[in-house]
Structure formats: C-alpha cells, structure tokens
Amino acid sequence: MSLDIAAKTPHDQLAEMLAADMAAVNALIRDRMASEHAPRIPEVTAHLIEAGGKRLRPMLTLAAARLCGYAGPYHVHLAATVEFIHTATLLHDDVVDESTQRRGRPTANLLWDNKSSVLVGDYLFARSFQLMTETGNMRVLDILANASATIAEGEVLQLTAAQDLATDEGIYLQVVRGKTAALFSAATEVGGVIAGAEEAQVRALFDYGDALGIAFQIADDLLDYGGTSAVIGKNTGDDFRERKLTLPVIKAVARANAAERAFWTRVIEKGQQGDGDLEQAIALMQRHGAMEDARSDALMWSAKACAALERLPNHPLRDVLAELADFVVSRIR
Template structure:
C-alpha cells in the first residue's frame, strides 16, 4: 500500500505499519479465543471487528519504530493496548446504557450486561498475560498504572458528570483517565521496549497525553457542533445524557443566577423540556465557550507536536505531528 496517496494521517500511518498491524490483528484473534466459553470470542469479535481506526495499537508500533526497535514484543504490546481499550469499551457501554457504538448495536444490547462485563474482565486478564510475555517489569508498571487511571477516571466521571461544581481541573482529570492515559501509555511502552533514552520515553508520554486530551476535547465540542453523519452521534447527545463537558463547564462558570438555575434543572436534576437544547446552545454561544473550547483543543494539539521535537526525525515523526493536526482539523 502506498502511503503517499492517502490523505488522512492515521491512514498513512496504518499503511506504513501495515505488516506489523497484520501481525497485531492475528495475535488479537488468537488470544481472544476461549476453549471453554464461546461467548467470549463472539462478543469480542463483534467489537474488535467493527472497523475502528486501531489508533492506540498503532501508536505503540509507531513509537517502537521511531526509537529503532528491532524485536517482536511491540506487536504483543500493541495487542495489549487494544485489549485494554476494548475491555473499557465493553464496560463503558454497560455503565452508559449505550445502544450503539460505531454505528452498530453494542454488545450489551445484542447479548446482555453480564456478558459485556465478564468478557471485558477476560480481555483485561488477557492483556496482562501479554504484558508479562515481554519480560519487562517497567512495561507492566506503565500499563497497570494506565489501567488503574482509566478505571479511576470512569468512576470520577460517574460522580462528577452531573455536578455543577465540576470545574475545568476535574474535567481534565476525567479526560486524562478515560482517554489520555491509554494514549500516553501506548506511546511510552513503545519507547521502553526499544530501550530509548529516558528523555525520549518522557517525550513519547507527553505526546500521547496531549494528543489524547486534544482528541477528547475535540470530541466533546463536536457533540454540539459536529455533523451527525460523520460523528455517528446526534447533536446535543451529551446534553440529553446530562454530561458536563468542557463547553458547558465554561458556560456554567460564567452563568447568571437565572442561567445557573437552568443548568441545575437540565443537568443536575435532568428535567429537560422542549427547547432546552436550543437554549443551552444560546448560552454557550453567548459566552463564546465553543471558541474557547476549540482554542483549548488546538493548544493541546500544539503541545503534542512540540513534544515530538526531541525524538528522531523521519517519516513516522512527521505522521505523528500531522496526526495531532488532524485530531483538531475537524473543528477548524
């Protein structure tokens, strides 16, 4: 596949890493089998074969190649990262009572909540088996910490999502948990397995962290300003689901007493009426929170790009830089 003829950076990265991604996909299929519980590969295949971008495992492969790695452990680590991601999606869909993901019915809808939770647990266990096979205690430490941070972020979101006291610092903590932790760990382990200098491992972490934050902020803004055909979500789904994301948090911080009463009724108490979404959009426009949120996403993307400066120059670094631009290009 010629990566020069492909326009999107994640697709160019996929083309460049094609051979290694094939090996990752084969390993995933092998390890998601179960001799005793056929429900496990059924549920896992439904999600893993759904046609996601595989961005997180690609980041691990890219980081390893960027740092000159020659072995095979990066394939195990990329599969590990995808298993952790898939396990969290299975659990998230149960917690959020979601009925659709990537335009398809969720596993909890097709099977049931018990199956989704238990298969998610199985994939977490599989991911730790793969980590151990690399023989690196540092890798185990990084990915175990990331798994704990992800779970912590989900619990924090559950308690903070409908609390108007949730400020931008708490929002950032949630985003670091639910999104950025796995991006940064995926990058970091690629450098560790390549025995890259500590300064480079740190730069890889910083890139993944900033990219993950930019990615999530962009997603949250697109919920209010995106094209439903492209995002797969209806405009205002987060409002209807009473999720306090950055555009709303910024509006609440500047709200008058009357406006705060509106946010309390719609977000905290969940008593939403016809016309409430339109009024919420008016308030966010009034305080310029969409522009401010866009500026935050762009700043994090710029930070991701600057983190790459200390890493070896070349094709992979260029693609990672373009990926940071692409994550926020949907907003501009």
C-alpha cells in the same frame, strides 16, 4: 510529498506505514480473544473489535517503537495489549452509560446483555495482562498496569462529577487524563521503553500521547454539540442527554447568570430535559464563547503534542504523528 499521499489522512498513512506490524497485531488479537469453553467471549469481542475501529492506540505503540529504532517482536504484544485494554473499557463504558450505539452499530450490551459485556470486558483485561507479561519487561508492565488503574479511576471520578455543576476545569482535566489520555500516553510510552530509548525520548513520547489524548477528547466533546452522527459515530447531543459536564458546558456554567444557571441546574443536575433544551444549551455556550474557548484549548493541546515530538529522532513516522495531532482537532476548526 505527492498529492496522493497528501490527500490521505494521517491515520491512513500510519496504517500503510505499519501494515505488516498491524497484520501481526490483528492475528495476535484474533488468537487471544478465542475461548475454548465460552464461545460468547469471541462473539462479543469480535462484534466490537471488528466493527471498523481505527486501531489508533495500537498503531501509536507500533509507531513509537519503530520511531525509536526497535527491531524485536514485542511491540506487537504491546499493541495488542493496548487494544484489549481499550476494548474492555468500551464494553464497560457502554454498560455504565446505558449506550445503544457504538461506531454506528448496536452496542454489545444491547445485542447480548449487561452481564456479558462486563464479564467479557473482564476477560479482555485479564488477556491484556497475560500479553504484557510475555514481553518480560517489568517497566512496560508497570506503565500499562498503572494506566489500567488510572482509566478506572477516571471513570469513577466522572461518575461522581458528572451531574455536579461544581465540577470545574481542573476536575474535567483529571477525568480526561484518566478515561482517555492515560491509554494514549501509555501506548506511546511503552513503545519507547520496549525499544530501549533514552529517558528523554521516553518522556517525550509520554508527553505526546498525553497531549494528543486530551486534544482528542476536547474535540470529541465539541463535536457532540456540532458534529453529525456520521462523523462522530454517535448521536449529536448524546453528552447533553446523558447530562455530561464536558468542557464547553463547564465553561458556560462558569459564566452563567442566575437565570442561565437555573437552566443548567434543571437540565444537568435534575435531568429535566424537554424539547428545545439542547438548542438552548448550544445557544448559551455560543453566547459566552464557551465553544470557541474549548476549541482554543484543544488547539493548544495539539500544539503541545507536536512540540513533544521535536525531542524525538527525525523519522517519517514522526512527521505523520505530528500531522495526526493536527488532524484530531481539524474537525473543529
């Protein structure tokens, strides 16, 4: 491998290897986000889709299909479907979280309003189902429909668990599997299914996407307490201010003494936050090794993703997918 290639991120390498396919995906997205009667739909959609997102999930679908030897046209439809589902969930999430920034830009709900964000998200979900039915493959329809339901379920579970200090690591994992990993695993799994891959390979692709999504989310949770907003595309401490029980907080709460638990009750359950509370929260997490243990968990899930790839055909794309699993956690090493 040349130094030039080695210097590129796995995401950049995937983008180069799948450039022609991604061009077709982007053209299909632009075509299907159009609306003859409601110009606000493409306005809102374009704001988010063209905001410099990495298109990681659709590239996972394309890579999985190519890795399994697919030569037909429908991996493009599935990749566009995955991106539409992802974009719809982001529009809805920003309304639920009352967010004002996404990928370093004002959110759609801030620029337009909550109603527009919710309704355009609904439109994109409907478009995604139109796209997936065009493949004529009932199994991919089943996988993506289930993923859509799981994502919504994960978001609702997060609502009920968000400010409850009784939330444990099992519930956290269930939430993450819903709101993040479900679309990663569906994205990779449908790539194998549309390629007609054997069952063991389809399962390996699912396992890779699932583990990658969990590693990705844990890393994101950790970065909220130690990254810069330029790296993570949101403000450091946002999860704390939104009183989200992410993995490092859950670990710190489990190990807290009475005084520390009173602190967590005040800032998370009651939402009474003041100057210095974020810094104290970080200090408590560090005191109990919560950040380090969460980092170890992220690395474990990354290793599981790489192990799943060993069950797939030897292919340059497989190597880059393994590098991607390492890369998503490299920011927290």
